[in-house]
Amino acid sequence: xxxxxxxxxxxxxxxxxxxxxxxxxxxxxxxxxxxxxxxxxxxxxxxxxxxxxxxxxxxxxxxxxxxxxxxxxxxxxxxxxxxxxxxxxxxxxxxxxxxxxxxxxxxxxxxxxxxxxxxxxxxxxxxxxxxxxxxxxxxxxxxxxxxxxxxxxxx
Amino acid sequence: xxxxxxxxxxxxxxxxxxxxxxxxxxxxxxxxxxxxxxxxxxxxxxxxxxxxxxxxxxxxxxxxxxxxxxxxxxxxxxxxxxxxxxxxxxxxxxxxxxxxxxxxxxxxxxxxxxxxxxxxxxxxxxxxxxxxx
Numbered sequence: 421x422x423x424x425x426x427x428x429x430x431x432x433x434x435x436x437x438x439x440x441x442x443x444x445x446x447x448x449x450x451x452x453x454x455x456x457x458x459x460x461x462x463x464x465x466x467x468x469x470x471x472x473x474x475x476x477x478x479x480x481x482x483x484x485x486x487x488x489x490x491x492x493x494x495x496x497x498x499x500x501x502x503x504x505x506x507x508x509x510x511x512x513x514x515x516x517x518x519x520x521x522x523x524x525x526x527x528x529x530x531x532x533x534x535x536x537x538x539x540x541x542x543x544x545x546x547x548x549x550x551x552x553x554x555x556x557x558x559x560x561x562x563x564x565x566x567x568x569x570x571x572x573x574x575x
Numbered sequence: 576x577x578x579x580x581x582x583x584x585x586x587x588x589x590x591x592x593x594x595x596x597x598x599x600x601x602x603x604x605x606x607x608x609x610x611x612x613x614x615x616x617x618x619x620x621x622x623x624x625x626x627x628x629x630x631x632x633x634x635x636x637x638x639x640x641x642x643x644x645x646x647x648x649x650x651x652x653x654x655x656x657x658x659x660x661x662x663x664x665x666x667x668x669x670x671x672x673x674x675x676x677x678x679x680x681x682x683x684x685x686x687x688x689x690x691x692x693x694x695x696x697x698x699x700x701x702x703x704x705x706x707x708x
Contacts, residue, residue: 510642542636546643547665554647554663558690561651561661562609568651568659572630575649575661 506546513544517553521560530557530566530574538575601702603681605629605654612693614652614660615683618676619706628655631682633673633695648673650684650692662686662693669695679705 506514520541524534538557542550560566561574568574604624605616616631631652638645648670651661662684664670672695676682681698 507642543638544642547638547645548643550638550645550647551665554649555690558649558661558663558686559688561659562612562686562690564658567657568653573632573634574651574659575634575636575663 506549509544510546510549513541514549514552517541517545517549518556521553521556524566525560528565528567530561530568530570532570535570535574542575599702600704601681603703605631605652607652607654607658607660609658609660611685612660612687613683613685614650614654615681615696616652617679617681617703619679619704622706623704624655626655628657629653633676633682633684633697635670635673646670648692648695650682650695652682652684660686662690664692664695666692672697675699679703 517538520534520537524530538553542553545553557566557574561568601617601620603615603617603620605614605621607614614631616629618631621629621631629652631650633648633650635646635648638647645665647663647665649661649663650673651659653659664673669692676697677699679699681696681700681703683694683696683698684692685694687693
């Protein structure tokens with residue numbers, strides 16, 4: 421073999437080795453199914469598809485698209501707003517409730533009149549106020565700081 | 576002869592009457608233990624006690640949207656020694672239990688140091704007597 425011929429032969433071998441043809445790897449070759457590609461839609465299909473989408477969007481009720489666009493543009497959902505301030509009547513009733521309880525505790529007695537006033541105030545305060553007043557009255561009864569003198573129902 | 580028949584009839588009535596009264600019965604006036612924070616009692620037996628001190632009840636109070644819709648269950652009891660206890664809860668499970676109480680139920684409730692109910696039980700069964708007028 422002439423020198424250029426040898427060089428060409430060696431180059432061919434190196435190329436074949438790089439491509440994995442010349443070196444046996446001892447692995448069992450796996451029969452792979454021939455690769456298939458989805459048929460590429462023709463230009464005509466794309467045009468038809470775009471036209472159909474445009475037609476669908478055009479048929480949407482007015483406002484839906486705007487709302488969807490606004491929702492997408494508005495970004496993350498805002499944090500819930502703070503609770504509204506308590507109503508003045510509820511604040512007043514809560515103060516009256518505390519005074520009622522303070523008076524009863526001073527007398528160490530929970531009378532029928534106290535119960536009636538308490539019920540009326542419980543209907544005026546808000547949910548937190550109800551929990552607050554009950555949280556003051558109930559332990560006072562349980563600890564014996566208030567004698568229940570209503571002849572029955574203390575609430 | 577007539578007299579003997581009458582006696583047999585009376586005896587039979589007595590016998591039937593006795594069998595009609597059979598069955599397990601509990602008499603349960605108010606019991607309160609403040610150490611373990613528990614109270615119980617049958618509504619009927621408590622009402623039927625000769626004293627005018629004992630009571631045991633629960634109620635569910637509902638409040639409308641104008642004041643912030645919520646409902647709360649409250650229970651209370653007093654025994655013959657004038658020991659009075661009570662509890663309240665906003666928890667739905669406990670309110671549901673309180674709503675199951677009827678006029679002849681046996682009631683039990685437990686509470687914690689802050690007065691919150693930790694358990695409410697309503698037992699409706701054959702062992703508890705109905706209320707007398």
